[in-house]
Amino acid sequence: MSTILTLASGTFGEAMRRKILNVFLFVAIAMIVLFFAFASFTPSSDLTITMATGLGIISIAGVFISVILGINLIPNEIDKRTIYTILSKPVKRHEFLIGKFLGGLATVFVNIVLMGALFMIGVIVFKDPTHSLKHFDILQGIVMIFFQMMLLNALAVMFSVFTSPFVNFFLSFAVYIMGSMSSVTEALGEDSSNGKRSIVIQWIFKGIHFLVPNFANFNVQNPIIHPEVIIRDMTKYMATNILYAVIYSTIMLLIAILIFDRREV
Amino acid sequence: MKQSTRSLVIAIVVLLFVPVVLLQSWIDPRRKQFEPVQDKMSAIGRALPIEFTLGAATGFREAVAGLLWVRTDKFFHEGNYDAILPMVRIITWLDPHNVDVYQTGAWHLDYNFTDQAQRSDRRYLPVSISLLEEGIKNNPTTTKLYADLAFTHYFRKMCNYPESVRWYTKAQALKEIDPKAPISVDPDTGLSNHYVISKETGKPRPLADPTIVGHGLAHSLAASGDVDGAIKQWEHCIVEHKRLMVESPSTKSQDESGLHVATKNLHEAVMRKQFRVADTKPPVDFKFKGRLVRTAPMQFKVEGSANVIGATEFILEGHKVKWGPIDGARVSYRLEDADFKQPTHVPFELNVALDHKVTIMQDSASITKGKFSRAVSMADDHVGKNAMYSFTAKKYKFTFWIDPCDPSSAPPNLQDRTGWIGEGMTDSKYMDLSGIVPGSLQGPEDKRKVRLIKKIIYLTRDDIMGTGEKTFE
Numbered sequence: 001m002s003t004i005l006t007l008a009s010g011t012f013g014e015a016m017r018r019k020i021l022n023v024f025l026f027v028a029i030a031m032i033v034l035f036f037a038f039a040s041f042t043p044s045s046d047l048t049i050t051m052a053t054g055l056g057i058i059s060i061a062g063v064f065i066s067v068i069l070g071i072n073l074i075p076n077e078i079d080k081r082t083i084y085t086i087l088s089k090p091v092k093r094h095e096f097l098i099g100k101f102l103g104g105l106a107t108v109f110v111n112i113v114l115m116g117a118l119f120m121i122g123v124i125v126f127k128d129p130t131h132s133l134k135h136f137d138i139l140q141g142i143v144m145i146f147f148q149m150m151l152l153n154a155l156a157v158m159f160s161v162f163t164s165p166f167v168n169f170f171l172s173f174a175v176y177i178m179g180s181m182s183s184v185t186e187a188l189g190e191d192s193s194n195g196k197r198s199i200v201i202q203w204i205f206k207g208i209h210f211l212v213p214n215f216a217n218f219n220v221q222n223p224i225i226h227p228e229v230i231i232r233d234m235t236k237y238m239a240t241n242i243l244y245a246v247i248y249s250t251i252m253l254l255i256a257i258l259i260f261d262r263r264e265v
Numbered sequence: 266m267k268q269s270t271r272s273l274v275i276a277i278v279v280l281l282f283v284p285v286v287l288l289q290s291w292i293d294p295r296r297k298q299f300e301p302v303q304d305k306m307s308a309i310g311r312a313l314p315i316e317f318t319l320g321a322a323t324g325f326r327e328a329v330a331g332l333l334w335v336r337t338d339k340f341f342h343e344g345n346y347d348a349i350l351p352m353v354r355i356i357t358w359l360d361p362h363n364v365d366v367y368q369t370g371a372w373h374l375d376y377n378f379t380d381q382a383q384r385s386d387r388r389y390l391p392v393s394i395s396l397l398e399e400g401i402k403n404n405p406t407t408t409k410l411y412a413d414l415a416f417t418h419y420f421r422k423m424c425n426y427p428e429s430v431r432w433y434t435k436a437q438a439l440k441e442i443d444p445k446a447p448i449s450v451d452p453d454t455g456l457s458n459h460y461v462i463s464k465e466t467g468k469p470r471p472l473a474d475p476t477i478v479g480h481g482l483a484h485s486l487a488a489s490g491d492v493d494g495a496i497k498q499w500e501h502c503i504v505e506h507k508r509l510m511v512e513s514p515s516t517k518s519q520d521e522s523g524l525h526v527a528t529k530n531l532h533e534a535v536m537r538k539q540f541r542v543a544d545t546k547p548p549v550d551f552k553f554k555g556r557l558v559r560t561a562p563m564q565f566k567v568e569g570s571a572n573v574i575g576a577t578e579f580i581l582e583g584h585k586v587k588w589g590p591i592d593g594a595r596v597s598y599r600l601e602d603a604d605f606k607q608p609t610h611v612p613f614e615l616n617v618a619l620d621h622k623v624t625i626m627q628d629s630a631s632i633t634k635g636k637f638s639r640a641v642s643m644a645d646d647h648v649g650k651n652a653m654y655s656f657t658a659k660k661y662k663f664t665f666w667i668d669p670c671d672p673s674s675a676p677p678n679l680q681d682r683t684g685w686i687g688e689g690m691t692d693s694k695y696m697d698l699s700g701i702v703p704g705s706l707q708g709p710e711d712k713r714k715v716r717l718i719k720k721i722i723y724l725t726r727d728d729i730m731g732t733g734e735k736t737f738e
Contacts, residue, residue: 037335045365049331052360056320056328094266180323183300186293210286217292219324222299226362228407231298244288251281254274261266 004099011103027061051225058115066149070156071168073100094257116142141224147245148218154249158256182216185209330360367400380646387625391611408473411436425705426489433482439472475505476523488670490686499531545689549574555665557737568638575679595674599627603660622657667718687716695720
């Protein structure tokens with residue numbers, strides 16, 4: 001366990017020294033602009049647009065950070081041949097992989113926390129002086145973004161053990177887009193076309209729907225942006241999705257371990 | 266890794282997909298609460314650039330909707346009104362909980378499409394009503410949209426007071442309910458009541474604002490002739506204001522003001538109910554005269570006279586009243602295709618299916634010293650793709666009417682003599698007991714038996730397009 005933590009800590013330190021923080025800087029600037037950009041709207045509209053766009057910016061930045069980090073974690077070590085030094089020590093391959101993943105995840109976590117904190121402070125100071133918003137709800141949205149990114153990071157790490165970063169970049173994004181269209185795959189998997197869609201096609205889409213990671217599960221922004229929308233079992237829904245993210249990420253890592261174990265480095 | 270360990274890991278991976286599938290099956294029906302409309306993605310894809318569509322499809326719907334709303338604001342300030350409608354359509358598809366967009370979109374459809382004389386293009390009204398009804402279906406617990414529909418369309422634009430009462434009543438009936446209450450389905454909206462479950466536990470309580478919804482309902486009830494209903498509603502508002510003054514300190518001053526207004530209106534309604542029984546007898550003969558003078562092609566002078574008798578002085582306490590001719594009443598007029606039937610539902614689509622061949626012009630004139638006269642020109646809005654007055658039909662119907670229920674046409678000092686629904690008003694030639702207000706959507710059966718003064722003149726296209734002065738009576 002200490003080996004994994006050491007590797008995670010090293011990966012985290014290295015990742016934070018990279019230009020990844022520049023993304024945070026960019027997001028911070030974008031948000032500050034955002035807080036003043038919609039002043040011509042009515043206060044409720046202004047807050048709605050700020051919230052929607054702000055959470056969107058955090059989410060988009062999170063996607064890029066997760067994918068770019070995830071696709072490079074393993075190939076970088078191989079390209080720089082540092083992996084030889086590491087694996088020559090008493091470090092098992094699965095420990096190396098888990099350590100790298102956790103280090104990357106910690107980086108994603110810190111970035112999302114920084115962006116989220118900046119966003120919450122901005123909203124409270126600039127947009128919600130009367131404190132009509134429930135700030136805990138914003139936090140819920142940010143937490144869900146983090147778990148969505150955890151899943152995406154695990155996916156990118158899994159692909160990174162057998163593809164080049166270039167291929168992985170497009171592959172991860174393709175799966176992310178597909179997984180974000182859960183409603184579409186779910187609808188195509190149901191027999192709602194009065195028998196026009198063949199049962200084979202339905203089952204293919206059903207398979208895609210259940211086996212491709214469903215990133216859309218984590219998009220809970222709507223009731224946060226519109227506080228009057230009332231959602232049943234929000235806590236249970238969030239807890240289930242977090243469990244889903246943890247289990248699915250574990251599956252990704254186990255597959256990565258199986259492939260990485262047989263890979264020649 | 267040993268082969269046995271490897272086999273074990275593979276088995277674990279396969280087994281872990283079981284909870285994944287089970288969890289996803291649990292999540293799927295609940296996810297719909299967060300992404301209400303997805304079946305319009307193909308239409309959105311055809312209308313938006315790829316980057317917006319991709320953003321919308323990948324979970325950034327609200328952000329895309331927000332950015333489009335910013336763009337829509339720019340269109341509004343540029344005066345590019347036609348570009349706003351598709352944007353409102355797409356935004357409400359992307360984010361059907363954005364109540365502001367429904368409200369602003371409906372307002373835009375109601376008021377911003379006008380002719381050169383700022384008369385609204387009433388062909389857009391059914392579209393606007395569809396938009397608000399859709400908004401209500403998607404946001405059944407937001408009273409704002411019910412109130413907008415009740416007030417703007419029925420109380421002000423359509424003068425269909427029973428419909429106004431219906432929507433205000435729905436808004437007032439909205440209550441937060443116990444989260445543990447069993448799920449039921451609202452027969453009107455088709456939505457299950459999980460949308461109206463309160464985040465707070467506790468007793469059910471009304472969601473409606475007693476000033477906006479409560480007072481609105483009382484006025485609508487009075488306008489529809491149900492004075493007893495209006496009195497009960499004012500009493501209800503007083504109770505609600507008093508309750509909120511205790512429970513909601515942040516709105517205390519607003520409720521104090523609302524309480525003052527409700528108390529005054531209740532007092533007046535009770536007295537007027539008592540006095541109007543006798544004051545409206547015998548009915549006043551309005552001796553209505555109305556005519557249309559063509560001054561040039563598509564240009565008319567609407568003129569006439571009416572014996573408008575009301576209270577020139579009225580002190581409710583003590584019932585001190587002096588009757589005589591008064592100013593302030595209005596006569597409405599409307600020109601439309603002779604065979605035009607007001608559609609009850611025009612869906613709000615990406616391209617609004619407006620019938621550009623239909624001609625509707627509606628306005629009103631003030632009756633001062635017993636006479637009214639107003640010039641109406643439709644010539645400037647006759648040509649062009651979006652012309653309001655295409656005059657493509659062969660025959661037209663021009664209707665004058667005085668609606669005794671419409672607060673903007675019949676002020677209270679006139680109603681004191683003509684009554685709640687025109688029971689104190691008659692006309693030897695033009696009394697109309699059909700209860701049909703021109704241009705109104707067909708609502709539920711109108712039981713109030715409203716008495717209108719209504720005069721209809723039929724015109725041909727040649728009558729409208731002809732040159733030289735000609736009078737039509």
